[in-house]
Amino acid sequence: MRKIDVCLSPELVGSFDLSGKLVVVVDILRATTCMVTALAHDVAQILPVATLEECQPYCQRDGFVTAGERNGIQLAWMDLGNSPLAYTSGDYAGKTVVMSTTNGTLALDRSRAADQVIVGAFVNLKAVTEYVKAQSRDVLIVCAGWKGMVNLEDSLFAGALVDRVEGEFQHETDAPLVVQLMYRQAAADLSGTVYRSAHVRRLHNLGIKDDIDFCLTPSLFSLIPVLQGAALVPLSD
């Protein structure tokens, strides 16, 4: 039987064997939600970069849009922050978005040794669930967390995905059961639970309630971003 596991923080990725695996990278608030939303609104590709130094050369360059945040706040020289709502107008169709975020980009970067890396969020949960079920590899869900710490919303997504593939995958460690139990306890009031989280209280102080509500809306898009070389592009059917 295929195996599934969950890495609750990028700091723990080194303990997992990525070879031959399908990795699902998750940073619900807000990097992976942005990635799904951007590509679903016809952005050509996303270049996730780990450092601001790698992002800056694309500033004001034709065909490129720079996006990202540090500690939840947009940097003055960037075109966009980390709000998924910025992409819903379709204004960036055809562009390359160069995206550097605190945790999500790091999680992607540390997952590159996997056989395939896709991007998950509540906004594409159903599509990710179906893809995970339909393919044949072992699966590792890598949560971006918050500065090396476990966070609630990424763990909840991991639990939701583990719960939806129940019976088709064996748990490799206890982490899938931990997040599944937690998700089941929270599922009846997901957004109420997420509003209790430390990270969300931080973001809430930054006045982004609309972002948070959007990030928790399940399965708005059927698109799955996949890492292809250095870029995220839509996974083809």
Add this chain to the structure above:
Amino acid sequence: MRKIDVCLSPELVGSFDLSGKLVVVVDILRATTCMVTALAHDVAQILPVATLEECQPYCQRDGFVTAGERNGIQLAWMDLGNSPLAYTSGDYAGKTVVMSTTNGTLALDRSRAADQVIVGAFVNLKAVTEYVKAQSRDVLIVCAGWKGMVNLEDSLFAGALVDRVEGEFQHETDAPLVVQLMYRQAAADLSGTVYRSAHVRRLHNLGIKDDIDFCLTPSLFSLIPVLQGAALVPLSD
């Protein structure tokens, strides 16, 4: 308000500031359950050591008992394995137990920078809860996990403790909420849940059902081991 946090794997301890904190180290199956049980049965002190090399010099030495395991299995040259039931006869009263285990000793070792390090297990849950509430420091629960991975039973203990001090501590990150939600989902059938865990299936294959049932019995003892220099001794009232 005092703060509480949970470190789900010794690999993550470096992300936490331990200074001034009370750390509760947890390795339910079976190191910290052994420590509580041994001291509650009049063992003089426990010397937790990280490596077998540090343990071996005490082998066959008068007044010392060597104890430990690697991958759940006792080593031939040691007096004892990692079963808490070995101590309930009182045969080791007055002795020093030199204990090296896969995960528990490592978690203790990495927690030494804290203001105080105590040892928690389900068998002394009530005593630990009362002590944590009665003192004034911020608290970090350090789960021993399994080879750097998150495990179910240590996370459940952390959730049980967070749940019991609700309202008296602010959560420092999301980890306390994650384990509390998981614990609440599992609380109605704690042992049934634990028997679903990967680690427990591993131990179960080693034929230690009695150990597991003992390790999940709440509040058998009112004793709390505390790290004093290199040794664990009973915390005085």
